[in-house]
Amino acid sequence: MRPYAVLFDHVLTRMDPERAHRLTVQALRLAQAIPGGHLALRTLFGTPRPLGRGHAPVHALGHEHPTPFGLAAGFDKDAEVPLGLLDLGFGHVEVGTVTAKPQPGNPRPRSFRLLADRALVNRMGFNNHGAAAAAKRLALVRRTERGQRAVIGVNIGKTKATLLADAAEDYRFSARTLAPYASYLAINVSSPNTPGLRDLQSTDALRPILAAVLEEAGAVGSRLGRDVPVLVKIAPDLHDEDVRAVAALARDLGLAGVIATNTTIDRPRDLRTARHRIERIGAGGLSGPVLAHRSREVLTILREQLPEEMTIISCGGVVTAEDVQERLDAGADLVQGYTSLIYEGPAWPGRIGRALGRGRRGRRA
Numbered sequence: 245m246r247p248y249a250v251l252f253d254h255v256l257t258r259m260d261p262e263r264a265h266r267l268t269v270q271a272l273r274l275a276q277a278i279p280g281g282h283l284a285l286r287t288l289f290g291t292p293r294p295l296g297r298g299h300a301p302v303h304a305l306g307h308e309h310p311t312p313f314g315l316a317a318g319f320d321k322d323a324e325v326p327l328g329l330l331d332l333g334f335g336h337v338e339v340g341t342v343t344a345k346p347q348p349g350n351p352r353p354r355s356f357r358l359l360a361d362r363a364l365v366n367r368m369g370f371n372n373h374g375a376a377a378a379a380k381r382l383a384l385v386r387r388t389e390r391g392q393r394a395v396i397g398v399n400i401g402k403t404k405a406t407l408l409a410d411a412a413e414d415y416r417f418s419a420r421t422l423a424p425y426a427s428y429l430a431i432n433v434s435s436p437n438t439p440g441l442r443d444l445q446s447t448d449a450l451r452p453i454l455a456a457v458l459e460e461a462g463a464v465g466s467r468l469g470r471d472v473p474v475l476v477k478i479a480p481d482l483h484d485e486d487v488r489a490v491a492a493l494a495r496d497l498g499l500a501g502v503i504a505t506n507t508t509i510d511r512p513r514d515l516r517t518a519r520h521r522i523e524r525i526g527a528g529g530l531s532g533p534v535l536a537h538r539s540r541e542v543l544t545i546l547r548e549q550l551p552e553e554m555t556i557i558s559c560g561g562v563v564t565a566e567d568v569q570e571r572l573d574a575g576a577d578l579v580q581g582y583t584s585l586i587y588e589g590p591a592w593p594g595r596i597g598r599a600l601g602r603g604r605r606g607r608r609a
Contacts, residue, residue, distance in 0.1 A: 248589030261355040261364070261586075269320070272328035282390075285331035289590045290597075302335065304555050304577045305428045305473045305500055307395045311335035311597040313568050316559050316580035317399035317430065317477075321372045323381045326396045333594030338580065339378065340399030341432045344417040346374035347404055350437060356525045360516035362563075362587045363532025365525050366507070367437045370401050375421040382425035398426040399477065400457075401435060408440050412452040419460035423472045431457055434479035434506035436529045442479060445486065447493045450476070454497050473500030473555070480505035480538040480560060487542055491549035501555030501577070504542040507531045532583045536561025540574060547575030563588075565599030 256264045275281040302309040314336035315329055323339040330337055349371025356365045372378070378398070385391035400418040402411050419429055431453060433444040444450055454476060461472040476499060478490055487504075494502055507529025511522055515534060539560030546556050558576035562568055568579045585592055 246589070246591075248591065252587065252589065257357070257359065260353065261357055262352065265319075265355070265586075269325055272325040275331075276325060276328045282327065282331045285328060285590075286333075290331050290333040290594045302578065305395075305475075306471050307336070307427055309335035309395055309578065311593075311600055312572060312576075312578050313562075313593060313596050313600065314338065314395075314397075314557075314578055314580045315585070315593070316582040317341055317397075317432070318366075318368075318582055319585065321368075321370075323378045323385070323396075323398070326382075326385060327390060327394060330394055332590050332592075333597045335597070336395035336397060336427070336578065338397040338399050338430060339382075340372070340430070341370050341401040341435065342372050342375050342378045342398060342418060342422060343370050343401050343403040344375050344414045344421075345403045345405070346377065347371065354528070356528070357586070358515065358517040358522070358530075358532070361532055361534055362584070363515075363517075363530060363534055364583050364586065365522075365528040365530050367526075367528035369404065369437045370435065375400070375418045379421050379425060382422070386425050395427045396425075397428045397430055398422045399430040399432050401432040402438060402441055402444070404438055408443065408449070411444055411449075412456040415453050416456040416460055419457040419474075420464070423461050423464035424468060426472060428473040428475060428500065429457060429461055430503055431474065431476045432506070434477050436479070436507060436509045436527070442481075445478060445482060445490065447489050450490065450493060451497070454493070454499060458497060458499070475499060475501045475503050475555065475557065477503035477506055477559075478542070480508045480535060480542060481510060482542075484541075484545055487545045488549050491546055495550060495554065499554070501557065502546055502550065503557040503559060503580070504546055505535070505539050505560045508535055508538065531560070533561045533563055536567070540571070543571060543574050543576055565596045565603075568596055568600060569603065 302312045315334045317338040320339045326337045350369035406414040465472045543558045555577045557578045558571040559580040562581040571579045
């Protein structure tokens, strides 16, 4: 049995998930602060460089990714440890979700493990310290040579107190504040934990938000002499025709791509966790292997609808290197995971990176 499995089964499962997460972030912060700590992380967990003969980086969103497998938004909400997470073996890290203004999120408890399904339910509610605080942290990261090379996406969402009618200006502020430090911007309109947010996925509501963020990203890019790609992240619960409509809008406005998918509000009948426990947990976004089937379906629809040059990041239900390769074969340019990091531990991204490096790479490798 792997050491992390022992730690997880006998210690972490007895701890509140949010507290366990906070301790993990603090451990990564400590590793970053110690001289040589990042090298220790890479040695213990990360993907060796070079990966071996035949290995080539993936080119997507204007950046070179050492592996097509990255970390989805939600783990590093405040951009505290992006370099530490990259040292674990992720090819890119998406920080956030960050909102224009600081907010505490929903009342606790708000994160729950479904151990039998190796899944999570969360209703965090975009708890974060706000765009200005995240920008300050990312500015410090970008001042280092290592930080300049790092592929760090920034996921932005609507402040809960902002009216839906004012959402475009809320996203505009976050884009203006964070674009200077972002490898790309991801527009989150698909979390189930901010009231009304998913209503913004309708094309009429979504168009002004995308246009506002594109305008700000373009202005920042012109000033800095580089592109700041913009993607939109969508929910798995959209009907197929709505997925096609969002794809058409993204294509018409000139977005760099789409991230599919976020968590689901569905509670499939084939979950192994007892139904009474699921009902007791209540509302929130479900993630984990149970999401894989729908995530693959949405990926297939998007690849049929979007031109070759538009990037698709597939997210949802990824556990193994075979899962990642399956998404790449189905047309994804990059793949993201998060939930299995909780269950598999810090060596998980490095294992996937090494396995991918031994085989065929992504669509644009």
